[in-house]
Amino acid sequence: MMKPLASATVALLLALLSPSQSSEYEYLNWKVDTFPGSRTYDRPPQCVSIPDDLRLCHGVGYDSMLLPNLLEHETMAEVKQQAGSWVPLLHKSCHPGTQIFLCSLFAPVCLERPVYPCRWLCEMVRDGCAPIMESFGFPWPRMLACEQFPQDEVCISAPNATEASQPNGYSPVCPPCDNEMKTDVILEHMCASEFAIKTKIKEVKRENGDRKVILQKRRRALKTGGLKKKELKKLTLFLKNGADCPCSQLDNLGNTYLIMGRRMDKQYLITGIHKWDKSSKEFKKTIKKLESHKCPAYEKVFK
Structure with a gap:
């Protein structure tokens, strides 16, 4: 064997x-x-x-x-x-x-x-x-x-694949909150998301293991992804399974954020959240690139 x-x-x-x-x-x-x-x-x-x-x-x-x-x-x-x-x-x-x-x-x-x-x-x-x-x-x-996939035949493995990816006791940041401030990374998350908006956060609540994010009334869509004006106006977001994991962005409600998301069933989920930081050259570069960046279509991938 x-x-x-x-x-x-x-x-x-x-x-x-x-x-x-x-x-x-x-x-x-x-x-x-x-x-x-x-x-x-x-x-x-x-x-x-x-x-x-x-x-x-x-x-x-x-x-x-x-x-x-x-x-x-x-x-x-x-x-x-x-x-x-x-x-x-x-x-x-x-x-x-x-x-x-x-x-x-x-x-x-x-x-x-x-x-x-x-x-x-x-x-x-x-x-x-x-x-x-x-x-x-x-x-x-x-x-x-x-x-x-095979278990007893010739097959492809990976070095250190049996090792844990994080040490014991590691407390991971909520995945949508753990985003690098790099242009390529933000654009990749933008493309993998259905919509993106610029907004401030009014209130954050815990609800059924999620975090419910209530937005302030003023919000601007950078990518609609089929999101209608009426839906944007009533939009409430959820951090899926995020009731207890750390998310520093949701601890400071005074900032403006770039929030990306997608619809799942009847909820609108946050897929990425970045501080709208005008002092960051990398962030300003990202926003400028958004105007001309073309995303591939992903609609068939996870069905």
Whole structure:
């Protein structure tokens, strides 16, 4: 029985499973028989370079990937569109194996046959990241159901993946409040959110494990995401599962904030909150970029 393989052995995998050094692999009617329901492709998978703008897989440890990938994305445009929505999760450091797990599917290494992530790696990433995703209103998606991945065969692992991502006793900041003041990070969160507004906060209450955020009347929409004027006027926000975790932004109600969010069921959830800081060059740069920044579409990712 073959033990799970660490990402450091990717080069060894290439040497053992790839009979040639060609940049393209010739497959006939390629199909993954291990997993029921896998598609058969009309054209053989190709080994292509990982583009610079596929940010999810920057520095993952290899430079080329199979296309179509293991999530049935057949074009690079589709890969980039779908992978982009996961980039903000990397900033949360919810598990050290998150990037190698996701990239083994979105941008799999070029091997003679597909090699999937290990089931235990999926389970550990899911267990570390799902609570953070839920705070943003996203469930763990069906396309990443861990039971579909191998546990006794050759599979992709990650170094230190069994280690806890935070030391014991660590009290994490509420995920939507733990945002870096960096232009790229804010724009990524903006794109992954449905709406964004500039406003002040009137009152914060605890309600059923959440924090209910009541806004002042004056508010300006920077991104509406289908939010109508009537809805914006009555908008009340919730910090999902945020009744007890720290959020310094909600402790100072005198500031103006950039608040990003999305609708989940009948609630409007906060996905990011930043102080509207005119003295910050980085924040002013971000606001200026918002005017021309184009976001990829993410609507199909987490269904």
